Amino acid sequence: MPGSGLDDDERRARQEAHWLVKEFGAEAPLYAAMKAEKAIEQKDFGRCARWKRVLEILTDNGSPARRAAK
Template sequence: MFDENERLANQEAHWLIDEFGAEAPLYAAMRAEKAIEQKDFARCARWKRILEILDESPAAKSAGSKY
């Protein structure tokens, strides 16, 4: 069973796939980098988990870019 943080990370990852398609991992990586710059390591960990979910997701790999 997922805890609340895992559920939110999955929800965000799926939204990113819907919104950005194949560019979703790039967007998540930029958000993680911004969190590091702001020394917000909890937020960085969340974006890292989202990147892991995107990497595991076949939808992210097969999604075509909308642009």
């Protein structure tokens, strides 16, 4: 996306975070943390970094997951 300011990894992480909130609501951060842990166990550190970014997006103040939890 020219001019969007987001690289592909960031865009993918935001899409994943949005999907998790849609599917799991307030439990979305827990799911992302579990996926990151599984990636660490498998020594897939690139995938772990992506899931950790998804978790950061989900736990930011004002995120959809925070609103769903209220």
